[in-house]
Amino acid sequence: IHMEGNKKCDSRGALIVLEGLDRCGKTSQCSRLISYLEELGHAVESWRFPDRNTGVGQMISSYLANKSHLDDHAIHLLFSANRWEKRSLMESKLRSGTTLIVDRYSFSGVAFSSAKGLDMEWCKAPEAGLLAPDLVVYLDISPEKAAERGGYGGERYEQLEFQKRVAQSYKMLSDATWKIVDATLPIEDVQKQLRQIIMECVLTCQQGKPFVELWQ
Numbered sequence: 206i207h208m209e210g211n212k213k214c215d216s217r218g219a220l221i222v223l224e225g226l227d228r229c230g231k232t233s234q235c236s237r238l239i240s241y242l243e244e245l246g247h248a249v250e251s252w253r254f255p256d257r258n259t260g261v262g263q264m265i266s267s268y269l270a271n272k273s274h275l276d277d278h279a280i281h282l283l284f285s286a287n288r289w290e291k292r293s294l295m296e297s298k299l300r301s302g303t304t305l306i307v308d309r310y311s312f313s314g315v316a317f318s319s320a321k322g323l324d325m326e327w328c329k330a331p332e333a334g335l336l337a338p339d340l341v342v343y344l345d346i347s348p349e350k351a352a353e354r355g356g357y358g359g360e361r362y363e364q365l366e367f368q369k370r371v372a373q374s375y376k377m378l379s380d381a382t383w384k385i386v387d388a389t390l391p392i393e394d395v396q397k398q399l400r401q402i403i404m405e406c407v408l409t410c411q412q413g414k415p416f417v418e419l420w421q
């Protein structure tokens with residue numbers, strides 16, 4: 206029987222989330238982190254939200270490509286549902302010792318939808334009960350600099366004025382636990398900082414850190 210107040214739990218993987226504006230470089234930094242952790246012998250998987258492979262994910266993908274139109278609230282709930290449909294798999298992976306590097310999570314959900322003018326508390330509500338990340342890293346770049354990076358891909362949200370509002374929403378959403386990395390540094394320097402930041406988190410979870418749910 207576990208003692209109440211004994212906060213240790215079994216060894217587990219870490220839930221590490223990278224957030225940032227479109228074109229901040231998250232995706233390539235995530236894949237480099239995966240290679241690094243694999244080389245060190247850690248069990249690790251690369252995840253991303255939206256996960257476009259599920260039924261819900263295909264609806265999201267079509268919305269992002271401007272091939273369908275949905276009410277702002279409805280698409281918000283679909284993004285959230287897309288995270289909920291992966292929740293149990295996420296928890297079992299973590300319990301089995303696999304670290305997950307996740308490209309976007311609930312913070313994107315709130316930042317992008319509240320940038321449209323939806324109430325932030327309303328946006329947070331459907332995310333409550335999802336697993337809270339052990340670490341959130343924000344790849345910081347100004348909307349202007351992000352827009353200069355080889356141009357946007359043409360998806361719905363990839364417009365400067367909108368990204369400016371997303372940046373403001375992220376600012377309101379972030380707290381002192383977030384690690385902020387300057388995403389305008391050379392790729393290798395960003396990666397170096399990320400490696401240092403995540404290792405401590407991976408080790409803490411390995412030693413047994415209790416799960417927490419959003420929003421805490």
Ligand code: DGP
Nearest residue numbers: 227254255284285309313314317318362
């Ligand atoms: P990505 O596949 O990371 O490029 O994400 C696709 C776009 O969707 C990107 O502009 C960010 C946005 N996005 C990601 N997650 C959410 C979410 O939960 N809600 C909303 N409204 N937008 C999101």
Ligand code: NA
Nearest residue numbers: 227228360363
């Ligand atoms: Na994108």
Ligand code: NA
Nearest residue numbers: 254255308309
């Ligand atoms: Na995403």
